Amino acid sequence: MTKHTVLFELGCEELPPKSLKTLRDALKAETEKGLKDAGLNFTAIEAYAAPRRLALKIVDIDAAQADTQKRFDGPAVQAAYDAEGKPTKALEGFMRGQGITVDQLSTFQAGKVEKVCFLKDVKGQSLDALLPQILQAALDNLPIAKRMRSAASRTEFVRPVKWVVLLKDDQVIEASIQDHKTGNVTYGHRFHAPEAVVLAHANDYLTTLENAHVVADFEKRQATIQAQVKTLADEVNATAIVPADLLDEVTSLVEWPVALRATFEERYLAVPQEALITTMQDNQKYFCLINAEGKLQPYFITVSNIESKDPTQIIEGNEKVVRPRLSDAEFFFLQDQKQPLASRKEKLANMVFQAQLGTLWNKSERIAKLAVALSPITGANAADAEKAALLAKCDLTSELVGEFPELQGIAGTYYARLEGENHEVAEALGEQYLPKFAGDVLPQTKTGTTIALADRLDTLVGIFGIGQAPTGSKDPFALRRSAIGILRLIIENELDVTIEELVNFALQGYGDVVKDHDKTRADAVAFLEGRYRAKYEDQGVAVDVIQAVQALAPKSPLDFDKRVTAVNHFRTLPEAAALAAANKRVANILAKEATPEGAVVEANLVEAAEKALYAELSALTPVVQPLLAARNYTEALSKLAALRAPIDAFFEGVMVMADDAELKANRLRLLAQLRNLFTAVADVSVLQG
Structure with a gap:
């Protein structure tokens, strides 16, 4: 064709x-x-x-x-012709409807019935x-x-x-x-x-x-912009900040890209650079330049849609436009410094956090108490944690955050530094909101970790305490994302604490505000434990690995994580599939038969295969037990992989349900001992092949 x-x-x-x-x-x-x-x-x-x-x-x-053939089905052959082979009324009606004669008919087999049909040639359009x-x-x-x-x-x-x-x-x-x-x-x-x-x-x-001065290919236009921006940045020994969304937007604004570098007064560099970068990126679609230390430089790059004979006019025009925006940011920054952070608590006392849970100042006081309680767990200085918690929300009343809401916390850090607060306290004000999204960085200071954890726990427990837990797609306080943040803060900082302990600390701050502490505790713990699956699936961990660990319901997120890591590694071993299948078989047997009390009686082991399995278990147990105690689950499961051959031999050569009651009881004890070793880490029987 x-x-x-x-x-x-x-x-x-x-x-x-x-x-x-x-x-x-x-x-x-x-x-x-x-x-x-x-x-x-x-x-x-x-x-x-x-x-x-x-x-x-x-x-x-x-x-x-392509030309095709369309089939139109008629009556069954048996009903289409009478005893003399002439068309019946049914067939005549079909032919009349299709506008055809007898010689144009065909037949086809529909199951056990042969039917009349008309095959119409359809010419392709x-x-x-x-x-x-x-x-x-x-x-x-x-x-x-x-x-x-x-x-x-x-x-x-x-x-x-x-x-x-x-x-x-x-x-x-x-x-x-x-x-x-x-x-x-x-x-x-x-x-x-x-x-x-x-x-x-x-x-x-x-x-x-x-x-005709149009680059219609989006990717080619974008590559041109990137190359031009890099060249202009290199000329002043700087690196351009090129967010993917901004790059796409700029590429969509121009047909013939011409990048130009402009400047702004160095005095504006005294303003928090996040504010300057935000206003230049969001409002003007400029690419900002930073040095090797990540400090903003007094340049920006604009991408023009015109190849001007006099580029300086375009550059000067953009410099003129950006100056008032930078001046606004400078004005807000200087105005805010006239009032110390700590003095802003009065305004926080008039800002409602949640109608039943009080104001932002009430929340700050709860976070402060919670931060002190968490400090022994996080390793933070309790005094620093308390101070940072009381200052944490103060910048929400500032002019700078009013103009640039995304600077919440960041503005507080700048003001705290200017007021002479120590590094831990100042940095914590910005770090309290970390992580902001999946995969985001975590706080780098112990105080920041403490405040980030306390803030999320306070919100989650409070919202559950007043019966407004997330339902379906409604999650106005972003508790699902917040819960994953809590898990990450615990696991990645290796904090050895249970979820219930953390919820109890948060409940203490609410007192009578939360009426039913027991229900709130149970609901909040269940909610946090329910986020494990989403957290690990995002990391590419298979669902059955998560379920294998969930079957044991570990109380500590850190412990849960170590087990997931172990099972994830275990399933890559060549013995994994066979051991998972064997564990499933053992679990099924033990589920049907009550395991007799007591230890395995060595004298009652008669078959060579059961003796070999017992010997291997006896040798492995003292090796594995210290590993389990040290939560070295990956090494423990790797050691247990050696049981594959004796387990396979056992099931091939030994009848568990022996007629002799003593033999049967002893074999059930042996299987229970085997099962207990594996379930000390996870229920590997749920792993898929």
């Missing part, structure tokens, strides 16, 4: 930059689905996106659908006829939150459509898409090449547009 290259381009007013990549990818996916559903084969689809266009190049696509419908359907299915109409058109899109290109090689596929007649005319850069550009062939698209 003949193959073609097809080019489709939808020209629009500037598309939403944060949605451009999503729209491009969705257009490609929807078009691929439409082509496959229509039976049109193709080699590849290349998708392009720039501020004023979405485009697809479909390579080696069929000129038409041409690419020209099918493609416009497929593309329109793809556009209709794009993930657009709010669509708009433009001019008199009744069709809707995310932005007004200006032109549509639809080429099959060098020929226009004539159609109407988004109420626009298709053609071979596109438009270049709005300022550098605003006139119409004729596309001679679908393969000429990228080259033709580049000659």
Whole structure:
């Protein structure tokens, strides 16, 4: 079949930059689905996106659908003809409905019944006829939150459509898409090449547009920006901060990227650099520069959409625009310093944390008490922990945080340093919110760890205490994320404490505010233990490994983690599958039969295989027990892997359910001893092969 290259381009007013990549990818996916559903084969689809266009190049696509045959089923042969072999009324009705004669009939076997049918040849539709419908359907299915109409058109899109290109090689596929007649005319850069550009062939698209100052390939445009930004940063011995989201957004804002480096006054570097970076990134879409120590430098890089004859004008214009924003940040920073952090507690006393749980100051006081209680566990200085807790929320009333909410905690750290607080206290104010998301860094100071743990525990226990635990998709206090944060803080800092102990510490701070301490304790503990699965699945740990440990219900998160690590390693051993199966068999036997009391009687071991298993168990037990006591579960399970051969031999050569009651009881004791060694770490019987 003949193959073609097809080019489709939808020209629009500037598309939403944060949605451009999503729209491009969705257009490609929807078009691929439409082509496959229509039976049109193709080699590849290349998708392009720039501020004023979405485009697809479909390579080696069929000129038409393949011809097919459609079957129309009639009555059973037995009911289709009378005794003389003439058509019955049923068959005549079928032929009349299909507009056919007897000689056009066929038969087919439907199970045990032979039926009459008509096989109709269906000629495949041409690419020209099918493609416009497929593309329109793809556009209709794009993930657009709010669509708009433009001019008199009744069709809707995310932005007004200006032109549509639809080429099959060098020929226009004539159609109407988004109420626009298709053609071979596109438009270049709005300022550098605003006139119409004729596309001679679908393969000429990228080259033709580049000659018109438009880089239509998103990835190529992005790589150009990255290279230009790096060059400009290298020139001043700096490194550019290039967040992925910001890079995508900037790439979506320009058709012809030209990066330019500008400067700002060094006096602004006295302001917390997070505030300066935030305002430059979020409001101006600039790339900020830092030195090798991570300190902000007095430069920024802007990406222009114009190759100016006088770039200094663009640079000066951007410097003029950014100056008032930096001045605002400076003003707020200086204003805040007129009032010490500790004096802000009065404002916190008027800010409600939660109606039933009191104000932010009430919360601060609870966190302070909890932090002191946790200090022996975290290794923090109790006085530092208490002070940091009482200052922790004070910056929420500051002007800087009012303008830049993402600076909560960070602003407090700066103010605490200026007020002469020690390193542990100052750093803790920013670290209290860590980790902010999955995979985020943890606090580096012991005081920060203590406050981060106390803050989360206070919120979680309080919310459970007033009966507002998360339900379904509703989790207004982000307790699920907070719970995983608590587990990480305990495990990664190797804090040897049980979840129940931590919940009890938090409950003490609430007193009568929480009416039912027992229920709150049970619910909060169950909730925290229920987050193990989400935490470890995120790390790529298999569900059965988590379940193997959960079967033992370890009370300490640190202990739970060591067991998960051990089982995860165990399942990689060549003996794992056989030992898991053997443990399952042992568990099933012991579940049906009550294990007799007492130890294994060596004199009652008669078969060679059971003697060998007992000997191996006796030799391994004193080796494994100290490992278990030291929580070296990985090494313990590795040692137990040596039991595979004697266990296999035991089940091959020994009848557990012997007729002799003494032999049976002794063998059950032997299996119980074996099972207990493994379940001292986890229930490996639940592991899948």
